[in-house]
Amino acid sequence: MLLTKNISLFRADKIIFENINLSIGSGKILGLKGKNGSGKTSLIKTILCILEPTSGSIFWKGKNIEKNLYDFYNNVTYIADKTSSLKQLTINENIKIWKNIFLSKINNDQIEKILQTLKLDSYKNKKTNILSLGETKKLELLRLIIENKKIWILDEPFTNLDSEAIDVIKQTFEDHCKKEGSIIFSSHQNVQINTTEDLLL
Amino acid sequence: MFIFLKKIFYFFYREFKVNISGFHDILTNITFFFISIFIFIFSIGPQDKILSVMGVSILWTLLLLSSTLSLTKFYRDDFDTGNLIILHLNGFSFEFIAILKTISHFIYVQVPFIISIPIACVLINIPMEKVYSLLISFAIGSFILSCLGSISSSMNLLNKRNYLLGSVIVMILSIPVIIFSVGIINTEENFISLINVLFGILLIIFAINPWATGACLKIALQNN
Structure with a gap:
């Protein structure tokens, strides 16, 4: 469904990330792991086409995402x-x-x-x-259910949550995958989630 | 079509809720406007003739200054909370957001000024026959100020150090608006033609606003 081919992002001569290849299909969870400042948020914003990659391309349903942007947006929920x-x-x-x-x-x-x-x-x-x-974070995550879209993109979803709330989120992730949804999330924490694939930045 | 209208309706409902909960901001603007009028009255003294001659110019200057007070919050809150991105991902293009925000700024910031103009006219001793033309000129002129405010406050998002730059830009660009607006009130012959000129300026600025604001919002989000 969503594919990135060798995407790189340079800002003010600094390499934020380089040659990232990702693919995410139905029922899969992709975890973006890395320390603070490793480029997780920038990668998410690039996938969402808010930032323009310096090189490389992003594809949605086989087409260049720029030509298919509003269809992509109709299928994605972003939790910042x-x-x-x-x-x-x-x-x-x-x-x-x-x-x-x-x-x-x-x-x-x-x-x-x-x-x-x-x-x-x-x-x-x-x-x-x-x-x-x-509690504010939990309310924010409620938007995932309200928007009810196929792809969930979450930036640091576990920050400020207690273990009980994290378990609820984990269960929600699993339920979403069972319904053929896909999830991309970034985290610097060691939260055990059964991801299909991890990307260390 | 119905779905589209429903989204627009709830966008305005959202703006209504935000503005009503921040009603003290609207009240502060109006208070600033009236206190400034009193300062002018006290500084000029009890000379009715001078006040009625200068009144329209004073009112327009104060309306401009008062409406610039509200510009800092035009896009800032939605930008800082990430709501601009969320609205964008949910089918609101940046250009469309600019149009809707400009209209809501006009409704929630400028309309209270329009309502308070007759009271201000009584205070400054502006003849009642001029109040009608002042209301028309301000209804058009204030919408132009909202459009200019939209552009300048989106430019403010690009500049993290100087929040007053946008207000300065609004003031410079609003000079033609003031010239024609005050002209409308003081003229007896060219009323319709000056209204047409002011309306023409409104159409031009209204057409430029979404593209200029949309581009600024996009760049601001990229730089954030």
């Missing part, structure tokens, strides 16, 4: 290492906006169940600025 929920709004309001902007078909009962699993249900009518870093 930042918080995209609006701090001025409550959890419920954020979810309502996401559901409608992302044209999600998920119903309120499903959301209620997930909020309970993530232990966010007691805060659902509270503004997100009172949430801890871990």
Whole structure:
């Protein structure tokens, strides 16, 4: 489905990454591992076509991604290492906006169940600025289910999460792969995930 | 088509929620506007004739300064939180985001000023027959300022050191807007032709805005 051929990125004469070849198909998990500053986020942004590779090409469903960009975007959910929920709004309001902007078909009962699993249900009518870093991250990860797309691209998804929440995320990853979805995630932590392939940067 | 409209509707709903929760910002802008009017009144003194002659120019200058106060937040929050990327990945091109954000800036920042103009006119002793033309000129002119604000605040994202640069650019580019807007109010013969010129400027800036802003947003995200 998604293929990169010898992609390299140089910025201000510095090599961020060089000659990266990746391929990810249905039901696979790709882990991008590496220390801080090793180029994981830049590689993710390059795959998302936010950064332009200095050399090499990216292909989506066999076509150059630039010619097929909006089809790719229709199939991808990106969870950045930042918080995209609006701090001025409550959890419920954020979810309502996401559901409608992302044209999600998920119903309120499903959301209620997930909020309970993530232990966010007691805060659902509270503004997100009172949430801890871990709770904010969990809310962010809820977007994966709301958007309900095939490819999940996550930048440092386990940061600030406790072991219980990490287990929930691991289970969610496995369930997504069973539904023929694909996942690319970056991490500098030693979280044990059954990845199909790891790339050390 | 319905899906597309639904997405736009919820984009504006999102902007509404953000602006209402940050209502103190709108209130601060309006307060700045009225306090500045009082400062002018006190500095000129109780001379009705001078005030009514200079009033329109004072109002326009203060409206320009007040609306530049809101420019720092135009794209900054969505840029810092990564929402620009998320919206982009969900079918909102940068150009389209620019159009929607400009319209929402006009609605949530400029419309409160338009509503407060009649009160300001009473304070500065502007004749009531001029209020109507002032409202028309500001309705068009403020939309031009929103477009210019969109361009300059997206340029601000490229410049991490100097946040005032965008406001300076808006001020320079808004000189023609002020010339024609004040001209509309003070003229008796060329009213329609000056309105047409101002509307022409609006159409040109509105056409340039998405491309210029879109390009700046794209470069800013690449440099981030």
